[in-house]
Amino acid sequence: MMIQTAISTCEENHINEDAVRDARDALIDTARAGRLAQIFAALADPTRLRIISALDAGELCVCDLAAVLDMTQSAVSHQLRLLRALGLVRNRKDGRVVYYALDDEHIRDLFRRGLEHITHGQSLD
Amino acid sequence: MMIQTAISTCEENHINEDAVRDARDALIDTARAGRLAQIFAALADPTRLRIISALDAGELCVCDLAAVLDMTQSAVSHQLRLLRALGLVRNRKDGRVVYYALDDEHIRDLFRRGLEHITHGQSLD
DNA sequence: ATAATATATGAATAATTGCTCATATATTCA
DNA sequence: TGAATATATGAGCAATTATTCATATATTAT
Secondary structure: OOOOOOOOOHHHHOOOHHHHHHHHHHOOOHHHHHHHHHHHHHOOOHHHHHHHHHHOOOOEEHHHHHHHHOOOHHHHHHHHHHHHHOOOEEEEEEOOEEEEEEOOHHHHHHHHHHHHHHHOOOOOO | OOOOOOOOOHHHHOOOHHHHHHHHHHOOOHHHHHHHHHHHHHOOOHHHHHHHHHHOOOOEEHHHHHHHHOOOHHHHHHHHHHHHHOOOEEEEEEOOEEEEEEOOHHHHHHHHHHHHHHHOOOOOO
8 A cells, every 4th residue: 555655844855846846947047047137137227227218219428318317427427337337338439428329139129128018018029 | 601509518508419309209207217127126136037937937836946946935935025016926825835926928028038148149039 | 738528436325125033824734 | 722834024134236426537629
């Protein structure tokens, strides 16, 4: 007579071995998780999203960007530095004016898709 | 003889009026920016991304999820509460066991696209 | 060279956040 | 009912972060 091995506590034997196995296969490693989180983190701030939306229309110099966003030049510059460090924007210099533009189609895609999600409730592809 | 009006300082007249106009049109309002930021913020943490990746394989109870992630049940529970508050996961209760599953195809899509971005350098659509 | 202007950046601060620890709640079992 | 187990959650702490303020750097114009 076969008695089913007691799955005593979750800690020891898990509640569902199969599900755990599947999950372990699907689980992304911490390195990937970290890099991915960093990308999404770049989009996880209202100011940066507004910057990205503004630049989505074309390049803009820092001063004009600050005017459009109605923010301090300093604050905008700080965020631009961050976005540049992450490779999301590029800049070109013309005299003492520095123009910024979006430089990552993937991010632009994520941004637009997120925006779709916000605006038209449901509409995937 | 027509003398071009001096665009004195950026503060007053902007450096490029046209670009500013376009940017103003494209600029998303702060309400949208806030909501969108919140969505991306949900994906801006390695732990939450690992949770999402694990649940992408199917539902899992809290305890098994904690085991898979090698994290405290408490920490996992806290993150699950956050994800649930944002509508990213749903849960069903079976006795004293609570199973969690992904509940937002848009987020799942964003997650997978972000992951693609990470893994295969360039590959949009 | 000096003044003016556009941008960058270090330091400081306030707010947010992810985790731990302790404990509460809920459910099953004896 | 009481003990055991799965999950939830409040408080506290350490780390991160977005902004401001002051100031530095770079470029143009006088």
